[in-house]
Amino acid sequence: MMNPVLRREAITSLRGWKNYAVLTFYLLMMTLGAGIFFYASVFQSYRFAFDPQTIVYLYVVLAAIQMALVVLSVPALTAGSISGERERQTLDLLLVTKLSPFSIVIGKLLSSMAFVLLLIISTLPVFSIVFYFGSVGIGALLGMIGFTLTTAFMLGGISIFFSCIYKRTVVSIMLVYIITGVLCFGTLILAALHIFVRSYQDPSMAEMIVMLIPNPGVGFFSLVDSQIGTNITQEVLYNGGNGTQSSFILWAAKNIWMLHMAFQLVVGSIFIILAAGLINPVREHKQKNKSTQTKKKMKKEKKGEE
Amino acid sequence: MLEIKELVKKYGKFTAVDHLSISVGKGEICGFVGPNGAGKTTTMRIMAGLLNATSGNVIIDGVDVTKNPRALREKIGYMPDFFGVYDNLKVTEYMDFYAGAYGIPYKERGPIMDNLLEIVDLAHKKDSYVDSLSRGMKQRLCLARSLVHDPELLILDEPASGLDPRARVEMKEVLKQLQEMGKTIIISSHILPELAEMCTEVCIINQGKLAAQGSVQEIMHKLSQKRIVHVRPLKEMDKMLQILKEQPLVRAIVENTKDVEFDFTGTDEQLANILKQLVVADIPLLSFKEKEGNLEEVFMQVTGGEGV
Ligand SMILES: Nc1ncnc2c1ncn2[C@@H]1O[C@H](COP(=O)(O)OP(=O)(O)OP(=O)(O)O)[C@@H](O)[C@H]1O
Numbered sequence: 001m002m003n004p005v006l007r008r009e010a011i012t013s014l015r016g017w018k019n020y021a022v023l024t025f026y027l028l029m030m031t032l033g034a035g036i037f038f039y040a041s042v043f044q045s046y047r048f049a050f051d052p053q054t055i056v057y058l059y060v061v062l063a064a065i066q067m068a069l070v071v072l073s074v075p076a077l078t079a080g081s082i083s084g085e086r087e088r089q090t091l092d093l094l095l096v097t098k099l100s101p102f103s104i105v106i107g108k109l110l111s112s113m114a115f116v117l118l119l120i121i122s123t124l125p126v127f128s129i130v131f132y133f134g135s136v137g138i139g140a141l142l143g144m145i146g147f148t149l150t151t152a153f154m155l156g157g158i159s160i161f162f163s164c165i166y167k168r169t170v171v172s173i174m175l176v177y178i179i180t181g182v183l184c185f186g187t188l189i190l191a192a193l194h195i196f197v198r199s200y201q202d203p204s205m206a207e208m209i210v211m212l213i214p215n216p217g218v219g220f221f222s223l224v225d226s227q228i229g230t231n232i233t234q235e236v237l238y239n240g241g242n243g244t245q246s247s248f249i250l251w252a253a254k255n256i257w258m259l260h261m262a263f264q265l266v267v268g269s270i271f272i273i274l275a276a277g278l279i280n281p282v283r284e285h286k287q288k289n290k291s292t293q294t295k296k297k298m299k300k301e302k303k304g305e306e
Numbered sequence: 307m308l309e310i311k312e313l314v315k316k317y318g319k320f321t322a323v324d325h326l327s328i329s330v331g332k333g334e335i336c337g338f339v340g341p342n343g344a345g346k347t348t349t350m351r352i353m354a355g356l357l358n359a360t361s362g363n364v365i366i367d368g369v370d371v372t373k374n375p376r377a378l379r380e381k382i383g384y385m386p387d388f389f390g391v392y393d394n395l396k397v398t399e400y401m402d403f404y405a406g407a408y409g410i411p412y413k414e415r416g417p418i419m420d421n422l423l424e425i426v427d428l429a430h431k432k433d434s435y436v437d438s439l440s441r442g443m444k445q446r447l448c449l450a451r452s453l454v455h456d457p458e459l460l461i462l463d464e465p466a467s468g469l470d471p472r473a474r475v476e477m478k479e480v481l482k483q484l485q486e487m488g489k490t491i492i493i494s495s496h497i498l499p500e501l502a503e504m505c506t507e508v509c510i511i512n513q514g515k516l517a518a519q520g521s522v523q524e525i526m527h528k529l530s531q532k533r534i535v536h537v538r539p540l541k542e543m544d545k546m547l548q549i550l551k552e553q554p555l556v557r558a559i560v561e562n563t564k565d566v567e568f569d570f571t572g573t574d575e576q577l578a579n580i581l582k583q584l585v586v587a588d589i590p591l592l593s594f595k596e597k598e599g600n601l602e603e604v605f606m607q608v609t610g611g612e613g614v
């Protein structure tokens with residue numbers, strides 16, 4: 001039997017305007033991206049000819065736009081899923097049913113992932129331009145879709161988690177964006193600092209890889225990089241590292257995106273489980289009491305220090 | 307069926323439910339009455355497994371809710387005091403959603419929904435959007451929703467609040483029908499007379515404590531030392547007053563221009579005897595009746611004159 005929450009979300013969202021608005025915006029951006037690309041790279045070249053090598057970069061542009069839109073839209077669509085039920089006073093009605101808190105949360109997550117899948121499918125015609133010229137194969141497309149979906153899974157999971165805590169959807173959305181930002185730039189800064197500190201002793205390649213796995217930007221870059229065969233990621237990491245490397249580390253350097261996908265699945269699952277714990281009414285209160293007590297204790301201790 | 311033992315719920319230092327013990331038998335309608343803030347909603351939320359008790363037990367059909375709330379979901383139908391509906395959802399889809407949430411297979415949902423919508427008189431609204439229904443209809447729809455899984459125990463938190471008198475009567479009709487179906491019902495209200503006629507048992511709670519439990523009559527007898535009787539003669543007012551003043555059980559006679567009210571502290575037989583004396587004395591009586599609204603007074607008395 002289909003998850004009832006997912007089923008209901010599907011019915012209501014097909015009737016609402018919100019998802020259509022996002023979908024329209026999404027298609028507009030993709031078409032615009034493709035248009036600008038053609039204008040800049042093809043019609044501006046004085047031969048007025050298609051260069052299959054250039055078309056590869058159209059794939060990169062489209063994939064990047066798609067990624068950016070998913071990163072922006074998933075929190076916006078998901079961060080209100082639980083707080084919205086609370087605000088509408090329907091959450092209690094849901095919690096007294098036989099549905100477990102976990103399946104409620106999963107239903108919410110699946111419905112935003114289903115929407116992402118819809119977005120992906122709707123942009124396939126635009127992507128088909130790339131396939132027409134044979135620059136990128138179907139395997140690459142599947143990799144791309146997989147990566148987009150795991151990204152949606154992680155961001156959706158984090159969004160739902162915050163949605164259980166904060167009443168205001170905007171707060172949750174901003175927090176997810178901040179986390180995404182920290183993952184993107186924080187890990188880069190960390191890696192840079194690491195290189196700086198260890199400059200006399202050359203940092204090992206494995207250390208660099210571990211620091212960059214959580215970075216969605218690096219993950220996406222390495223995905224596209226390996227798909228179009230430029231292998232920049234591997235070279236950069238190889239130059240950063242020293243000595244001979246084991247074959248696993250060489251593989252990892254080339255396929256950081258796969259490790260990032262695994263990271264996304266793990267992080268997403270953790271947040272989903274935490275979210276289910278948060279909406280569980282019977283456990284919720286014990287946790288709340290405990291956390292307020294510990295907060296009070298911390299405050300007291302702080303005061304004591306002062 | 308339901309047994310609440312020494313239930314305590316504290317919010318921080320504030321005690322919302324204070325060592326409450328109640329038991330309700332199968333098939334009964336138990337009215338749960340108390341002023342605002344008495345702890346009715348808190349108790350009901352604990353029963354429904356939506357809130358942890360600080361201590362004590364709620365035992366439904368031999369299973370402790372406080373220890374195993376999920377095991378009892380199937381047996382309990384819960385209607386909260388405030389609730390919302392979803393946008394862009396039709397009545398049948400709304401019912402279908404909750405039927406699904408209770409794990410009822412697709413095939414069985416149709417007849418169940420039709421039957422329930424019939425009971426709450428919403429069959430004609432089947433294809434309307436739930437957010438377009440009136441308040442009374444939403445309330446009835448929520449009641450139907452709480453019945454999708456055919457629960458044995460219904461916990462209804464002020465199902466008649468915010469309804470106009472007509473809708474209240476309709477709600478009562480529905481509840482009577484449910485009682486005939488053999489459901490055990492716990493229904494809260496802060497108005498005692500509203501529940502009096504339909505409940506087999508009433509629990510009055512105040513500040514989280516049980517103030518009185520029993521049938522409406524029992525509570526009345528236990529708690530009201532006095533009954534107010536209203537007499538209206540056609541004429542011969544003075545003669546009637548004289549007779550009344552001679553009665554030892556009659557006190558505080560209030561004379562109005564056309565009628566008289568007095569406090570009476572005896573039994574029904576003794577009251578009948580007074581009527582007989584008046585009739586024997588040839589006083590033409592238009593009416594002789596116990597004044598209504600004592601119930602409210604009892605309630606005020608029990609709850610220390612707070613709220614209503
Ligand atoms: N989440 C909460 N945190 C702190 N205090 C609460 C909370 N919920 C309820 N209370 C307090 O507990 C007491 C009982 O509340 P409850 O809602 O159970 O009363 P009630 O009998 O349902 O009242 P009403 O007739 O107004 O619905 C009130 O004094 C209320 O302020």
Ligand SMILES: [Mg+2]
Nearest residue numbers: 346347387463
């Ligand atoms: Mg209440």
